[in-house]
Amino acid sequence: MVSALKGDARLPRYQRLAETLRDEVVTRRWRPGEQIPSENVIAAQYGVAPGTARQALARLVDEGLLERQHGRGTFVRRPSFDQSLFRFFRFSNEAGERVVPESRIVQRELMRAPSEVARQLQLPGEAEVIFMNRLRLIDGVPMLAEQIWLPAERFAAFMAMDASEIGPLLYPVYDSLCGEVVARAEESLTVEMATPAYARVLRLEEHTPLIVIDRLAYGYDGRPIEWRRSRGPAAQFKYHTEIR
Amino acid sequence: MVSALKGDARLPRYQRLAETLRDEVVTRRWRPGEQIPSENVIAAQYGVAPGTARQALARLVDEGLLERQHGRGTFVRRPSFDQSLFRFFRFSNEAGERVVPESRIVQRELMRAPSEVARQLQLPGEAEVIFMNRLRLIDGVPMLAEQIWLPAERFAAFMAMDASEIGPLLYPVYDSLCGEVVARAEESLTVEMATPAYARVLRLEEHTPLIVIDRLAYGYDGRPIEWRRSRGPAAQFKYHTEIR
DNA sequence: AAGTGGTCTAGACCACCGC
DNA sequence: CGGTGGTCTAGACCACTTT
Numbered sequence: 001m002v003s004a005l006k007g008d009a010r011l012p013r014y015q016r017l018a019e020t021l022r023d024e025v026v027t028r029r030w031r032p033g034e035q036i037p038s039e040n041v042i043a044a045q046y047g048v049a050p051g052t053a054r055q056a057l058a059r060l061v062d063e064g065l066l067e068r069q070h071g072r073g074t075f076v077r078r079p080s081f082d083q084s085l086f087r088f089f090r091f092s093n094e095a096g097e098r099v100v101p102e103s104r105i106v107q108r109e110l111m112r113a114p115s116e117v118a119r120q121l122q123l124p125g126e127a128e129v130i131f132m133n134r135l136r137l138i139d140g141v142p143m144l145a146e147q148i149w150l151p152a153e154r155f156a157a158f159m160a161m162d163a164s165e166i167g168p169l170l171y172p173v174y175d176s177l178c179g180e181v182v183a184r185a186e187e188s189l190t191v192e193m194a195t196p197a198y199a200r201v202l203r204l205e206e207h208t209p210l211i212v213i214d215r216l217a218y219g220y221d222g223r224p225i226e227w228r229r230s231r232g233p234a235a236q237f238k239y240h241t242e243i244r
Numbered sequence: 245m246v247s248a249l250k251g252d253a254r255l256p257r258y259q260r261l262a263e264t265l266r267d268e269v270v271t272r273r274w275r276p277g278e279q280i281p282s283e284n285v286i287a288a289q290y291g292v293a294p295g296t297a298r299q300a301l302a303r304l305v306d307e308g309l310l311e312r313q314h315g316r317g318t319f320v321r322r323p324s325f326d327q328s329l330f331r332f333f334r335f336s337n338e339a340g341e342r343v344v345p346e347s348r349i350v351q352r353e354l355m356r357a358p359s360e361v362a363r364q365l366q367l368p369g370e371a372e373v374i375f376m377n378r379l380r381l382i383d384g385v386p387m388l389a390e391q392i393w394l395p396a397e398r399f400a401a402f403m404a405m406d407a408s409e410i411g412p413l414l415y416p417v418y419d420s421l422c423g424e425v426v427a428r429a430e431e432s433l434t435v436e437m438a439t440p441a442y443a444r445v446l447r448l449e450e451h452t453p454l455i456v457i458d459r460l461a462y463g464y465d466g467r468p469i470e471w472r473r474s475r476g477p478a479a480q481f482k483y484h485t486e487i488r
Numbered sequence: 489a490a491g492t493g494g495t496c497t498a499g500a501c502c503a504c505c506g507c
Numbered sequence: 508c509g510g511t512g513g514t515c516t517a518g519a520c521c522a523c524t525t526t
Binding site: 185 | 429432
């Protein structure tokens with residue numbers, strides 16, 4: 001039997017099919033890394049021509065939701081953006097090699113959400129959040145100071161976890177422990193002068209400029225999951241982009 | 245009679261057709277703003293199915309080379325990226341409105357290319373370049389200090405032009421006077437401390453951080469056209485981006 | 489009404505992958 | 508080898524713009 005397409009019947013079929021398939025990912029019936037049915041199967045399932053199914057799949061690949069591999073199949077893309085730091089900072093160790101910075105959680109506690117945090121995470125003002133203070137280090141030298149906030153309600157299992165068992169990559173932990181998958185994030189960059197406290201932590205002179213990166217991470221369903229603010233030395237900052 | 249497709253015959257037709265059409269733009273047989281033949285005409289012209297022509301056109305739209313308008317036709321896109329400053333700085337006048345900064349060319353002269361300029365513009369070390377020093381101001385207050393270098397050989401007509409007749413947008417002037425069309429550009433951002441000279445020009449305290457934007461602009465053919473380095477107050481800097 | 493791009497169909501054949 | 512996605516064809520019909 002043919003399944004129904006979501007959305008307004010006046011919309012193009014490939015758009016309605018794309019929305020229908022997107023929903024499979026959003027509701028986690030299709031999970032990251034998983035293979036989805038072939039385009040012929042999907043076409044038959046929803047009663048459209050293979051070319052139309054193809055167009056829908058192409059759109060979802062464009063959006064970064066799916067990945068296609070010639071001869072193998074179509075898969076739900078596993079988002080991974082912990083390389084994101086490298087887009088902004090030149091981090092290398094003494095040998096000049098690029099490395100993933102080591103990670104040290106300095107502090108982790110429950111608190112009432114500060115007003116900006118509540119606003120960013122779209123929580124009521126009195127909501128509880130998990131607050132973390134984290135350092136990223138290379139060869140033992142602190143390169144980045146991060147503050148991280150999570151809605152306490154959805155991250156109870158994370159709060160219960162032993163801090164020493166948490167590796168440098170948080171998003172996979174969010175997924176496996178709390179079922180929260182980060183699908184995309186918005187970042188905004190500004191420059192500020194190091195306060196004495198940050199200068200001490202990052203071993204810089206006072207009144208050295210810092211790059212501040214605010215990142216709001218969203219799930220597939222568009223809800224905010226995590227807000228973090230990272231500070232690093234502006235001297236290490238370099239960003240490259242193309243425009244047209 | 246059917247025209248020949250460019251490129252290796254083992255490549256997909258739509259790729260070869262895309263390259264062939266790209267060449268029409270690169271060689272300026274099709275000029276920015278101009279309408280190009282319809283997909284049916286192109287398909288017949290090159291002996292491919294309309295769907296294949298369509299695929300080639302879609303790719304060129306993706307690349308930003310063409311624009312399609314339903315019911316009207318397909319057009320060579322007119323690149324325009326002087327809004328690029330707004331991606332990095334929040335410039336507004338006393339009334340809080342966004343404005344295109346006024347432009348004042350402080351200096352314009354011929355010189356031997358400094359080594360970095362020669363490298364960026366891919367010129368021999370002894371080549372002559374046009375050097376410009378330019379200020380961008382809002383309500384008479386300098387917001388941005390720019391240094392601009394052009395290959396003297398290709399920009400003789402620009403050098404001859406009266407400086408007072410040059411508006412805030414240089415790229416259209418490059419096009420109309422010298423036939424040099426900027427198709428894309430690469431930018432890289434870093435932070436540095438204001439030297440006394442820049443602090444004075446931009447009316448900032450000394451040891452204030454500046455954002456430095458290096459921009460190398462390329463023509464459709466991939467040759468570098470212009471190199472510029474702009475400096476503005478880091479306090480006004482804000483950059484927003486999405487990752488997934 | 490004529491011409492354009494947008495959607496959709498129903499195939500064919502090819503290239504790549506894993507068994 | 509069978510199954511997958513990638514390319515290509517040759518149409519039909521629709522939606523939009525212009526004359």
